[in-house]
Amino acid sequence: MSNLPTNMKAVPDMKKLLTWTVLCIGGLAMIMPLIFMFITSLKVGEEVYTLSFWPDEPTLENYIYLFENSNFLIWFFNSFVVAIVTTISVLFFDSLVGYTLCKFEFKGKKLVFVAILSTLLIPTEMLVIPWYLMVKDFGWLDTYWGIMFPGMISGFGVFLMKQFFETVPDDYIHAARIDGLNEFQIWWKVAMPMVGPALSALAIFTFLGNWTAFLWPMIVSNDPELYTVPVGLASFSGEFNTDWELIMAGASVATIPTLIVFILLQKYIVRGVVMSGLKG
């Protein structure tokens, strides 16, 4: 009799075990490159190319070099400015445009929406050349604006926000109109607070996307003082040799803001991904 309960428990335990095993393997597979990155950043010289798990003489030399002898701090600052400004801009404009497309009727609305959606179909690689020509003509080469301008509004964000504003019942907007708010105030004071989770999700995606952006920042900036972190790190990779240990050290530091964002906004990321039905 006494072993009956344990028998009954055995089935869910097996299920749990299986789930945990799969999750652990998945988690390990994900985190391995990060661990490898960090360990490599502690190595110097020939050891970089060995597969040893822990360096014989772990050292912070690479970090010291990075901060003292390279422009890394400037790149970090540049990345930060670019990511923050584009995120704020995307939040503001995408939610404003999304709200307008969602809650107002006007001629040509469908056309505008389809036009915005169609920008999602064009890969960045195809846009790079026209962007570059624009930037050159306008004299925006080697400026923050040149790096940031393609990301100031995102078609994806407009679409996301439009969908989320659908969840705000019209009655709230009607109530606010009777309360005497103007349309801008209704958007800002009534509708925006009601799509908070969507805004957080969009903020995270935009920040991370811009923090890690490589192709366009590399093309548009020639001046090392204007490199972002990914571009700067890439510059350690020369024609004849690549300073992997420096790249890894820089990448390790660059991961920190990402980690902070993830830890702080974890629940919003999960909710945002679930709500918007996309993969992070």
Place this chain on the structure above:
Amino acid sequence: MAQVLLKNIAKYYNKTKVIEELNLSIKDQEFVVLVGPSGCGKSTLLRMIAGLEEISDGELYIGDRLSNELEPKDRNIAMVFQNYALYPHLTVKDNISFGLRATKMDKQEIEKRVAHAADILGVTHLLDRKPSELSGGQSQRIAMGRAIVRQPEVFLFDEPLSNLDAKLRANMRVEIKKLHQRVKTTSIYVTHDQVEAMTLADRIVILKGGDIQQIGTPMDLYHTPANVFVATFIGNPPMNILNGTLTQNNDNSDENWCVKFSDTESLSFSIDKPLTTYQDKPVKLGVRPEDIRVLRNNEQPQSYERVFSVQATVIEPLGADTTIFTDIAGMEIKAITDGRHTIHLNDPLKIAIDTRHLHLFDAQTEERIFSTQVSVKVQN
């Protein structure tokens, strides 16, 4: 406070007409209920009065002002919504005062008004909560509070009670009535619940497909419905409608008219109005369930009652009374009987129709021809 006047109001969405040529005059301090089936344009009409929906044609006067082009905030109205529309990120207090703060009103005056409204509605202890921490009934009160503090000339309600359970709805109905008796603000109230309409309204406006079917006091609509639609809309269970042919009785009895349902079944009654234009024409006869009685064993009918032998097909006991479903000449009818009167399914029954309260409708137009109620001969 103000009167509201709608002159030839129309509403089109692109080409589809939702409301056409609607005329309605609402007196100062009056409580008017707009009632009708889903999709008949009640909310549309209310939103046009509020200024949330453009008026396609016609003139709207609130007070003495032509208000077609006024912004919602300038119309001196307040509206209570079905889902309450309480801002989730604001406290109850901030929700109630939201509109006043938007107008940059003096802080002390705002405090005073909020306190007063909270007092009237008994929600003072809820002021610091968030809407998510309120029950349905409490949210409803806060939504009303938000309307009250504006001290508007007109209250607009769009199905304010339909999200509440039956008991709470009955309570809030009384609260709204009390509130109106207290502040006496002109009110326009939309519902599709005829009980709410009957109990709250000074006058009811019955809409169907964007057209007004009848305007009148609850008792007007109940006793002299303008057509079959109104007759079956007001009253629960709804009025029985029996198809038949109107014939004149030749014998010299008091019952000079008769509706024949079939070769064997007919109902004779007396009225002093000439109905010759409808003689031998199809008509619809309306009888309210409460005007049909189930006779107890050996009970004799009154002189004004006509007896039919039937069988109960469905019995709905409601406690105080019981609804009996049966049929006359194949047409279903409902009768209400005393709840203490035990009746079994398929028992042979005698039901007595009170001929003092009959309604006769044109079979084609469904317009009312006559109600016996007003002019029946006193026969006792």
